[in-house]
Amino acid sequence: MRRSLIAGLVLAVFSALIIWLGDWLGLDLEHIALLGAALGGVLGLVPHSLPIGKLGGFVVGFVVAWVGFALRAAVLPDSSSGRAVAAFLVVAVIAAACGVSAGRLPLWSGLLGAAAIVGAYEETYTNAPSQFLQDSPTAGSTVLFAVALGYLATSLVAEGLPTPAAGASSWNRWFTRAEPNPAAGDDAGGIDDILSGESK
Template sequence: MKRYILAGLVLAVLTAVITAWSLLGAQAGGAVLLGLALGGALGLVPHGSVAERTAGFVLGVVLAWAGYLARAAALPDSPAGWAVVAFVVLSLCVVAFAVSRGRLPLWSLLLGVVGVVGAYDSTYAADPTAVVSSSVEVTATLLLASAIGLLVGALLTPDPAPEPAPERPAVAAHAAPASGGTPASTPVTLHPLTRDPHPQPEA
């Protein structure tokens, strides 16, 4: 709990410092906030390895960025064009998840897509003709901020709790007889005087 709080506070301070001093660009405030938050989530979520989560996120970013390039080059600037791009990009995320057999988490792929859309969509809408230069700038800022957030999250993530050892089933005192078989053990009654399991009859 405390390490999660510490990671959140560190991310908040870094966001304020980087944005106030324009360390990643004067107009990069939204991309910095989004990148640090998404990178922190990648580092804090204890699912798979950090490398697999990062690879999924980066692939999602690349797919979304390519979707904007394809939309500007070949598709109409309309809801129908955006619907086609969204369908193709999300379908490719699912394909990547299936081909990797889950090693690239689907949630990290989707986070990469969400990061690009959240950071770049308004910039694209303002000037679709400058998609090449503007998308590279925003995507690079997003990836750099995400890397910083990932580093913070990975370093401050709590250690995973050890899994409890599986309980061993209790062994029955006498095994149940198999169907059609004989019991595993048969209790023997001893003679009260001789303690002989097979007393001889008296003459």
Template sequence: MRGYFLPGVFLAVATGVLVFGGDWLGLELEHVALLGAALGGAAGVVPDRQPWERAAGLLAGSVLAWLGYALRAAWLPDTSAGRGVAAMLVVLACLLIAFLTSGRLPLWSFLIGAAAVVGSYEVAYTAAPPEFVETSPTALTTVLLAAAFGFLATVFLGNTIEEERARERGRYSSDDEPDAVGPEPEPEPDGETVRGPFWERALR
């Protein structure tokens, strides 16, 4: 656990810098800094696939979610049915690309990227759907910037966590082993009928 302290401090400081720096630069990062940093940090810390593959999945999921909003703004009605169709198409697109890459880009990283965009942009889109072209690029780039900070803060923890889990599995498996070997079963007398389920009789 001590190995998590420094990356965790860096992630906390990076989140604070995003908020203050975004306000200074006029990027409006206040409402997405923690969301993006947390989701990017989750993608960085999971020891599944190479870091670039996780990052590519997160980025692709974000773009697919943005395309879902574009679909809603251009063709789908602003109703529960329209929102449901858009959400279904985004998830299916994530699943399809993960399948076509044979899991090299993990599905969970697509879903994290999509969740980052939805969490940062849904309220703004609902307030003014016709302004999608003006508001969506800012929402997409700001949450991805926050996610990049979180990803870089935790990406080097993946191998450490994997090694710790391997040691835990080895310790638990050794604890489960019996301390002493029990007595061997007595041989069955010759000539007696072997009783038991038919599959046991067939294997004797």
């Protein structure tokens, strides 16, 4: 409870900070501050056996969803059928990429990455599909900035840097699968096992 409270309060401060920084830097962050902070907060809070993997999954989902917008702008019809095909392809490719990674890239973080760019850019795209090349980089960079601060708030500030295993460096800890500790009540993967149907 105490950890959740601290993480939530720090994330609230960072959410306000995102808006303030956006105004100071001349970035339009007001409309996506809470979205980015919340997604970054979830990315930082949810554990994964390979910490760098959840960041990789987020990036994969983000890029695939951005390519989905590119397909809509260049190839697919601007209709319900076109949007349905794009949605199907985006989710299917993310799922395939996470599946091929053998659990290193969790599906949930890939979906968070897709949600980030869709939440930040969908309305702008709908209003001006032909401006994809001009508008999408701005939307993508601003939401990534907000996500990064949200991730920082929960992962590095509230939760602290990961405690390295005995004899391992902090750097290695981020690239090495964490082994569960039954004596401490650890499960063999937490949310990853639940989503894959392997929880016990």
